[in-house]
Amino acid sequence: MPEYIAHRFLNVVEKIGISTVxxxxxxxxxxxxxxxxxxxxxxxxxxxxxxxxxxxxxQMMTIGIAACPIVFILSFSxxxxxxxxxxxxxxxxxxxxxxxxxxxxxxxxxxxxLITGILIAGRTGSALAAKLGTMQVNQEIDALRVMGINPxxxxxxxxxxxxxxxxxxxxxxxxxxxxxxxxxxxxxxIGLSFSAYIDRTMAALMVGDVMxxxxxxxxxxLIITLVGASSGFSVTGGAEGVGKATxxxxxxxxxxxVIADMIFTYFLxx
Amino acid sequence: MxxxxxxxxxxxxxxxxxYGPRKILDGINLTVKEGEIMIIMGxxxxxxxxxxxxxxxxxxxTSGSIxxxxxxxxxxxxxxxxxxxxxMGVAFQGxxxxxxxxxxxxxxxxxxxxxxxxxxxxxxxxxxxxxxxNLGGFEKxxxxxxxxxxxKRAAVARAIVMDPKLMFFDEPSAGxxxxxxxxxxxxxxxxxxxxxxxxxxxxxxxxxxxxxADRITVLDRGHILMSxxxxxxxxxxxxxxxxxxxxxxxxxxxxADEYLSRLTGM
Numbered sequence: 395m396p397e398y399i400a401h402r403f404l405n406v407v408e409k410i411g412i413s414t415v416x417x418x419x420x421x422x423x424x425x426x427x428x429x430x431x432x433x434x435x436x437x438x439x440x441x442x443x444x445x446x447x448x449x450x451x452x453q454m455m456t457i458g459i460a461a462c463p464i465v466f467i468l469s470f471s472x473x474x475x476x477x478x479x480x481x482x483x484x485x486x487x488x489x490x491x492x493x494x495x496x497x498x499x500x501x502x503x504x505x506x507x508l509i510t511g512i513l514i515a516g517r518t519g520s521a522l523a524a525k526l527g528t529m530q531v532n533q534e535i536d537a538l539r540v541m542g543i544n545p546x547x548x549x550x551x552x553x554x555x556x557x558x559x560x561x562x563x564x565x566x567x568x569x570x571x572x573x574x575x576x577x578x579x580x581x582x583x584i585g586l587s588f589s590a591y592i593d594r595t596m597a598a599l600m601v602g603d604v605m606x607x608x609x610x611x612x613x614x615x616l617i618i619t620l621v622g623a624s625s626g627f628s629v630t631g632g633a634e635g636v637g638k639a640t641x642x643x644x645x646x647x648x649x650x651x652v653i654a655d656m657i658f659t660y661f662l663x664x
Numbered sequence: 665m666x667x668x669x670x671x672x673x674x675x676x677x678x679x680x681x682x683y684g685p686r687k688i689l690d691g692i693n694l695t696v697k698e699g700e701i702m703i704i705m706g707x708x709x710x711x712x713x714x715x716x717x718x719x720x721x722x723x724x725x726t727s728g729s730i731x732x733x734x735x736x737x738x739x740x741x742x743x744x745x746x747x748x749x750x751x752m753g754v755a756f757q758g759x760x761x762x763x764x765x766x767x768x769x770x771x772x773x774x775x776x777x778x779x780x781x782x783x784x785x786x787x788x789x790x791x792x793x794x795x796x797x798n799l800g801g802f803e804k805x806x807x808x809x810x811x812x813x814x815x816k817r818a819a820v821a822r823a824i825v826m827d828p829k830l831m832f833f834d835e836p837s838a839g840x841x842x843x844x845x846x847x848x849x850x851x852x853x854x855x856x857x858x859x860x861x862x863x864x865x866x867x868x869x870x871x872x873x874x875x876x877a878d879r880i881t882v883l884d885r886g887h888i889l890m891s892x893x894x895x896x897x898x899x900x901x902x903x904x905x906x907x908x909x910x911x912x913x914x915x916x917x918x919x920a921d922e923y924l925s926r927l928t929g930m
Contacts, residue, residue: 441743443777528763537760540720541774541822542749548777 424620427546431554431619434547443544449552457518457553458560462567464517465510469568472505473497473575481583490584494591495598497576502599506568507607508655511614514561515647519622522553523643526626527636535627545627554619561615562608569604606662613658614651621647671698672731673830673862674719679728681718688714690886692728696879698829701856701863703873706883707908715883716834716866720754721745733829750778753823753861757835759815761807761822767794768803771822778826793821797851813844820851824859831855833865837872845869849876870909874898882908 438444480496526549529535538545577591625643629635674696681689689711696702706712717723718730721737729736735748761770771790775781781789794800797817807815816836823831833852837845849872855861867873873880874894881891884904890897897905907913 441746443746525764532758532763533756533760534762536720536722537754537756537762537819539722540749540752540754541777542746543773543777 420624423624427550427620427624428554428616430546431551434544434551435555438547438551443547445547445551445555449548450555453552453556454560456521457514457556458564461514461517461564465513465564465568466571468509468513469501469506469571470575472509473501473572473577474579475575476500476505476572477576477579477583481580491586493580493584494576494586494594497580498573498595498598499603501572501576502569502603502607504607504655504659506572507565507611507614508651510561510565510568510611511618511651511655512648514557514564514614515618515621515651516644518557519618519647520640520644522619522622523625524636524640525549526623527629527639530627530629531632531636550619550623553623554616557615557619558612561618562611565608565611566604569607609662610655610658613654617650617654618647621650672696673698673700673733674702674864675729675731676719677729677731679715679718679730680726681714681723682726683714688886689718689725692886692888694881694888694891696862696864698862699856699860700878701852701865701876703877703880704864704866704883705868705870705873705880705908707868709885710883711886712866712868712883713834716832716864719864720752720832721749750774750826751829752832753820753826753828753830754832755816755819755823755834755836757838759807759812759819761815761819763807765806766803767799767805767807767810767818770807770818771803771825773822774826789825790821793825794818796824797821798847813840813848816840816848817851820848820855824855824861827859829862831861831863833863833867835867836865837867837869845872848872852876884908 434443435445476497477493480493481490484490484492484496526535529549535545538548573595577588577595580586580591581588622643625639625646629639672695674694676692676694679689679692679694680687692715694702704712704715714723718725719732721730721732725738729738731737732748733751735744737745737748740748761767762773765773768787768790771793772786775786775789779786790803791800794803797820799814799817799821802810802814802818807818810818836848836852840848852863852865853876856863865873865876877894879891879893880897882889882897882905889902889905890900892900898909900906
């Protein structure tokens with residue numbers, strides 16, 4: 395039945411078209427959200443609606459300080475894991491002592507920003523989506539608007555600023571934790587002393603390596619905030635909608651983080 | 665009465681709105697005088713909640729104008745709208761208190777955002793407004809610790825904390841028992857008498873509507889059927905209004921062809 399097949403084919407094409415339009419719409423919304431949040435941060439005072447410093451600090455506490463223990467545990471484990479794998483691999487060439495360089499570069503350039511980004515996406519991005527989604531469902535967003543409080547200025551701008559400060563800070567913390575994990579395992583496995591490990595790490599690392607990781611973490615912070623906030627604002631349909639938005643925000647931010655990581659790594663290493 | 669005539673607080677002209685391709689409100693004309701309590705009544709799906717959303721400036725109409733306190737909110741700048749919003753208070757159906765803050769902080773929120781008053785003054789003002797709604801001493805509690813009626817009253821306290829000239833209520837008696845709902849009606853009357861506010865109430869509760877209304881506007885399927893005093897509404901011979909007042913189900917004649925095409929989806 396050729397007619398039937400043609401119909402099916404058209405259906406598929408139509409679906410691809412619809413999802414493309416939806417994707418472009420979503421990306422457009424992210425940028426609009428970004429521009430508006432930044433505009434409020436810069437020009438809020440002129441409109442007598444400044445972004446309040448205390449709310450930025452309270453966001454920084456929940457995003458950053460409260461995440462320190464879990465970032466430490468994960469990064470430390472990644473450091474140990476990298477050391478194990480690298481010693482095993484380098485053994486074939488009899489070059490176990492090169493493990494220090496390997497761990498230092500992979501942690502600072504790749505693993506610290508990535509693991510921090512993914513963790514914060516799961517922790518803060520989802521919380522932001524759930525909070526804004528619940529507020530949307532309970533008409534709290536409408537209430538803010540009719541009180542003359544711009545919801546983006548009041549809810550998104552402080553979170554964005556706090557994320558842009560705290561995610562790089564956490565990434566640097568994660569660098570240190572990862573290197574510490576590497577140092578511990580290397581010390582036990584091939585008997586390299588801690589101070590020698592630190593010396594060699596310092597010799598191997600350039601400022602650019604750390605900066606590359608921190609730059610990527612800034613991008614991740616943007617992605618997490620914008621995806622989380624837009625998922626939250628777009629909630630419709632009660633509690634179920636909030637659940638969907640939360641899941642969506644985590645899946646989308648982690649996907650975007652990994653893809654953005656690939657793209658930025660490519661360009662930063664040209 | 666003569667004096668009242670020139671002071672029009674709300675003036676809606678030829679308002680048309682769409683939700684997607686569907687027309688929700690069609691040619692709404694409405695005026696509310698200063699110090700008046702206007703009830704907007706209608707069954708579910710009549711467009712009364714939509715009308716309220718547009719009166720609050722939460723949507724952009726397809727055409728028509730909405731003047732609040734003499735200013736057309738359909739083409740106000742951000743700053744002008746911001747100033748106007750300080751003169752508007754809204755009590756949402758579910759209260760819409762911010763769940764992350766205490767009752768006191770919720771009531772103080774507009775003051776904190778719009779004024780430079782010091783902490784003590786804001787505390788006192790918030791307590792005063794909570795006393796007005798009989799919630800003195802509850803400012804330390806979280807919204808989740810309050811009953812539905814208390815949340816609604818706290819929402820009223822938050823709405824009146826800036827002493828607005830316009831006050832909007834969305835379904836004030838929905839989900840409340842008759843006693844609490846009657847108390848809320850008393851509160852609405854008191855706000856108008858004491859603070860001389862212009863009040864718009866969206867409701868489908870007949871008893872409370874007849875008790876507090878100066879005038880009633882009846883909406884039906886996006887059109888205004890009638891906008892008049894309680895007596896006139898009661899005496900109206902319009903079939904739809906009478907069925908709304910007498911709670912009779914609407915017996916519409918079904919067009920057989922249309923019905924069939926709806927069922928088969930052709």
